[in-house]
Amino acid sequence: MTDPLVVNPEIELPQLDISNNYTTDCTIEYSTGNFTCLAVVFNLRRRLGYHLFHTYIPSALIVVMSWISFWIKPEAIPARVTLGVTSLLTLATQNTQSQQSLPPVSYVKAIDVWMSSCSVFVFLSLMEFAVVNNYMGPVATKAMKGYSDEDLSEAIDFNKNGYNKDHRSSEVPKYDTFCHGRETALCIDKFSRFFFPFSFFILNVTYWTTFL
Numbered sequence: 003m004t005d006p007l008v009v010n011p012e013i014e015l016p017q018l019d020i021s022n023n024y025t026t027d028c029t030i031e032y033s034t035g036n037f038t039c040l041a042v043v044f045n046l047r048r049r050l051g052y053h054l055f056h057t058y059i060p061s062a063l064i065v066v067m068s069w070i071s072f073w074i075k076p077e078a079i080p081a082r083v084t085l086g087v088t089s090l091l092t093l094a095t096q097n098t099q100s101q102q103s104l105p106p107v108s109y110v111k112a113i114d115v116w117m118s119s120c121s122v123f124v125f126l127s128l129m130e131f132a133v134v135n136n137y138m139g140p141v142a143t144k145a146m147k148g149y150s151d152e153d154l155s156e157a158i159d160f161n162k163n164g165y166n167k168d169h170r171s172s173e174v175p176k177y178d179t180f181c182h183g184r185e186t187a188l189c190i191d192k193f194s195r196f197f198f199p200f201s202f203f204i205l206n207v208t209y210w211t212t213f214l
Contacts (some may be wrong), residue, residue, distance in 0.1 A: 007042055017053075017103075018046045057100045057113060061120045064093045065202060068127040072195045076134050076187045086128035093117070093124055112213040119205055123198065130194050134187040 007025050028041045068089040071082040097117040104113070 006040065015046070017049055019049055021045045021047045053100075053113070057096070058116065061093060061096055061117060062202075064089050064096070065120050065123045068124045069195070069198055071127060071131055072191045072198070076131075076138050076184065076191070079135065082131045083128075086124070086131060089124045090121070090128065093121055097121070112209075115213075116209060119209070123202060123205075127194070127198065130190065134190050137183050137187045137190065 007023060009020065009023060013020075023042065023044045026041050026043060028039045030037050030039050068086060071085050074082050074085075076082075100113060100117065104111070
C-alpha cells in the first residue's frame with residue numbers, strides 16, 4: 003500500500019527538524035453528523051545548535067563576565083558596580099531578544115528557566131559586592147582616601163609602638179579597622195571565586211539532564 007504522506011527531504015525549517023511523521027484515522031463531530039477524516043501528525047524537534055550559539059553560550063559568558071568583579075580590588079567601586087549593572091542589563095536585553103524569536107505561550111519554557119537562573123546569578127554577584135562594600139565601610143571609602151602606603155605604614159608603627167614620625171601620621175584614621183574590614187571583604191571575594199562557578203556548574207548539570 004502506498005504511503006498517503008510523502009515529505010520532500012529537501013524541505014528544511016530554520017529552527018526545527020522534522021523527526022518523524024505519520025497518518026492516523028480520526029472522527030470529527032459536526033452538527034450534521036459524524037464524519038471520518040485522515041489526520042497527519044508531524045513531530046518537530048528544535049535545533050539545539052541555533053539556540054546554543056544565539057542564547058545559551060552568550061548568556062553563560064555574561065554570567066562568567068560578572069564574576070570578574072571578584073578579582074577586582076574592593077576599593078574600585080565604580081569598576082565593580084559598572085561591571086555588575088552592565089552584565090545585568092545586557093542579560094535582560096538578550097532575554098528580550100530571545101523571547102521575540104519564540105511564539106508566546108502561557109507556560110514556563112526551558113529557556114525561561116535558563117535565563118531566569120542566569121539573571122539570578124548576575125544579580126547575586128552584584129549583591130556580593132554590596133556585602134563586600136559594607137564590610138569595607140566608610141573607613142575604606144572615605145577616611146582612608148588620600149593617604150599613601152607610607153602614611154599607612156607610619157600609622158601601623160604608631161598604633162603598635164606609640165611612635166610617630168610626624169604630626170600627619172597621627173591624623174591617619176585607625177588602620178586596624180580598615181585592615182580588619184578589608185581582610186573580611188577579601189575573604190568574601192575569595193569564597194565567591196569558587197562558590198559561584200561551582201553553583202553555576204551544578205545548575206548546568208541539573209538543567210541539561212532535565213531538559214535534554
